[in-house]
Amino acid sequence: AADKATYLRTVQDWIVTPQLKSSAGLAGVDSLGGYTKQYLVVPDIQRMAAMKITLHDLATALERNNTSAGAGVVNRNGEGLAVRADGRVRNADELARTVIATRESVPILLSQIGTVRTGQALRMGSASENGHEVVVGTAVMRIGENSRTVSTGVGERLKEIGRALPVDVVVKPVLNRTELVNSTIATVARNLAEGALLVIVVLFALLGNFRAALIAALVIPITMLLTSVGMLRAGVSANLMSLGALDFGLIVDGAVIIVENALRRLGDAQHGRAEPLPLRQRLDLVAASAREMIRPSVYGQAIIILVYAPLLTFTGVEGKMFEPMALTVIVALVFAFILSMTFVPAAIAIWLSRP
Structure with missing residues (x-):
């Protein structure tokens, strides 16, 4: 069993690991299990003393005779x-024929003052599968790399390595991070789609105006697009923590109050008139209604941003987890506020000739 474990670890250290390190974005490979093969030298102290050879002389000679x-x-x-x-x-055998010293021009070989045998290094852990000892390698990704790209490349490289291994050695992925990443992406996409759809349905039901509800609902995809650009420029990863914290209700909150107030002002101005209001008058009314809602909209968004702002001061593991979430929410709220003050009023004035 020890010989088999040593053989597997040797294959891992000298065949699999060097080839796997050529994968893009990989920092290294950590191995666990098996035994690291070593050549053990057992000196004969009495013979060494008779030939006046110290342990330091032995170690120095072995080191000097094993170099390139x-x-x-x-x-x-x-x-x-x-x-x-x-x-x-x-x-x-080559190690046993190493010249350790000379006495009266006669070389003294290692085999004359000790024995050489194959052994194993003291191991710090083991790995098993179904009761059989195996060797496990962990691919370590570089900082800042894309985990999905790196894990996919490692998986493809592992298949190539497996075809070149001895027939009695099988290499296979035990935990593929690509599956986890793909599952997370699918979860985020589904949650975002369901949340956006639910908010849009509620807007259509409560505003009572199809075009007005559509204008408010358009804030969601536009804000998501702008937020994605901001995340890309800031180097924030799109994951379950960052995107999962987005609340579409908060995003359309400012747009909804602008739409409601604009519809009220337009309805009052349109009351008793048969023909639609001219575009210039609609623009003036919508601009006035937007100015009325600037203060409550700013206060509402600012309160939410202040709630998330302390998360940006976290460091260490907490910072890695919560800083992307806070930054994503803050960026989304800022873009949503800008859209509610620019895009929404303009769209209402242009598209809603009759409230």
């Missing part, structure tokens, strides 16, 4: 050939 060195480049016929001296030990 570059020797520059040789130019020949327009080609540059890299020259290097590869002195690394490849197996236990």
Whole structure:
């Protein structure tokens, strides 16, 4: 069992991990399970003492005899050939033939003062699947990378690596973050769509004017578009925490009061008239009604923004979780207020010839 675990860990460390690191956006691969293969040297203290060799001499000789060195480049016929001296030990037999010291011009090999065998390093943990020991690798993403893109690339790269592995080794994803990300995106999209649809239905039912309700409802998609642009420029990720905090009722709140007041003013002016109001008069009336609602609209939006503002001061894990949510809500409310003071009054004056 130990030999199998060592074999799997060796495949993981020397075949899978180096190839997996070439995936875009990947910082590294953490491995757990199995045994890290090592060559163990068991010195014979009595023989070393007889030959006047210390443990420091032994360690220094082993280190110096297990190195690779570059020797520059040789130019020949327009080609540059890299020259290097590869002195690394490849197996236990080569390690046993390492020269540790010389006595009277006679080399003393490692096999003369100790034994060499294959062993395992002390491991800090293990992994198993269905009662069988396995090796688990965790792909670590770089800071600031797109988790969906990175996990998709790692999954594709893992399939390529699996086709080149020995037949007795199987590599497969245990936890694919792409599925979690896709599920989260689907949840956010469904919640946003259902929330927007519910608000639109309520607007149509309460305002009693199809075109007026449509104008107020248009604030939702336009605000979402502008908020997405703001999030992109600010580097805020669109996830369940940030987008899930959006309340479409708050977004259309300012637009609704502008629409209601404008309809009231237009209705009073239209009362007793057979022909529609001229465009200039409608623009003046709607502008006056919007000015009446500026103060309550500003106060209402400002109170909500002040509630979320303290979240921007969070640091650490709390800041990572709640700062995107607060920033998204604040940006959405600011854009919604701007639309309620610009787009909504203009649309009412132009599209509603009769209230």
